[in-house]
Amino acid sequence: MAKILVVEDDRDLNKAYCIILRHEGHDVVAAFDGKEALVKLSEIKPDLVLLDLLMPVMGGLEFLKAWADHKKNDAKILLFTNMENSPEISEAYKLGASRCIIKSWTAPHNLAKVVNDTLKSDSFKKIKSRPKVQKV
């Protein structure tokens, strides 16, 4: 089980991602813009942040800049956006994002798979049991 912070301004989508990831056995906290995410980042110290780019108050890129400045923890950043082929995605990679997934192309089981794979990659050791991955 990992701690995941879902940062998505669309309330319907935010709720859906939380349901999917809780279903996978993760501990999930929701934030609706970058500013709120920064506060929750300090509080819960997540292992992974599922981050939208275009949000009111503070967007994903501004959040990443602030995150890089403070280096509040070593959370992995998984971009989850609909801004396909945008320069913002390259910018986000430079700012430390590990991976980018296009929302409207991604089914829930794929979201769960990508989250679990990202958590498992590199030095991440906290997953106790790897959740079952469902084939399409």
Next chain:
Amino acid sequence: MNQANLKLSQQKSIRKSKEADALFNSIGEGAITTDEFGRITRVNKPALKMLGFHKSELIGQPFLKLVIAEDFDGKVIGTIDRPIVQAFLTGQSILTKLNYRTKKGTLLPVDISISPLMLNNRPVGAIEVFRDISLEQEIDRMKSEFISLASHQLRTPLSAIKTYSHMLRDGYMGKLNKHQKSSLDTIIGATNRMNELISTLLNISRIESGTINVTLKKNNIEKVIKEIIPELTLIADAKAIEFKLVSTSTESLEIVTDALIVKEIVTNLVSNAIKYTEANGKVCLTIAPRKQDILLKIKDSGWGIPEIARDKVFTKFYRGSNIVSKETNGTGLGLYLVKGLIEAINGKIWFKSVEKKGTTFYVSLPRELDLK
């Protein structure tokens, strides 16, 4: 020459000069002429209006010092690089776009055409005609903004429909019967097609309106392509197609290009290969760097392209007769889009195909992209 002839000749000369003045002033766009020392010899009303000067402030003055030119990144263009100097030095006409600083200090984007004035094969000055393109630039900016916003805004509700349909089908909200599941599959299929259509139309709109952004940067081609492999693997897995990436890297993998456009091209070609290959088939993407370029090969074991269709595959809305009945969800826009994207980064595309055995698409990307 007697006095009468001299008078007639003078009158003719005055008349010609007046005709030239009238012609010069009737040009609807800004026009300025300079002598061989770069001093302004003539300037018309539209030019005075656009630049905000009085005629008396310009005539006889050095054009290069009085009217500052900048590129679109805000850098002042040095004397030797000014198009009017280049036209004078090379004796060639020049067409270009730049910003002029007006007398008030505001920036004026202009499209300019410069021709050297030649006398006995020697340049004795130049004529520059320019027009204000600020409105065009504003329209281009608005088009790009609209495309980007439309892309995001059209997709957000679609993401919600797709996510919740999947959640319902996968039993997140309780168990469903076979009929209910199949209905949800129909909804999911339709949202996927809608998504595909939005992506394609937005990209085509970018290419056709000339608002496609080409950002050049030194990249490692393997690294760029590896970023899209997870998504492509998901698409291949969904159809039980064996998808692999092969890299034959004896030559350098370095390339100066637009990574986003390359990703879009590869994504389109690989998804196309998966789409037109039967379940349990194979798709292989090979990165084969060569001295002069980077060659990408996308090979599938699919249905192939019939001989009769080979010169039409890159045409808008064209779909092969052999696949229309097998795969009904195509738009006929994918390869048209790919070709447009490849041309935007000066690449080339071609293919070899054997019907019922498969197709290999080849993409050649130049190592150094010079868009000038």
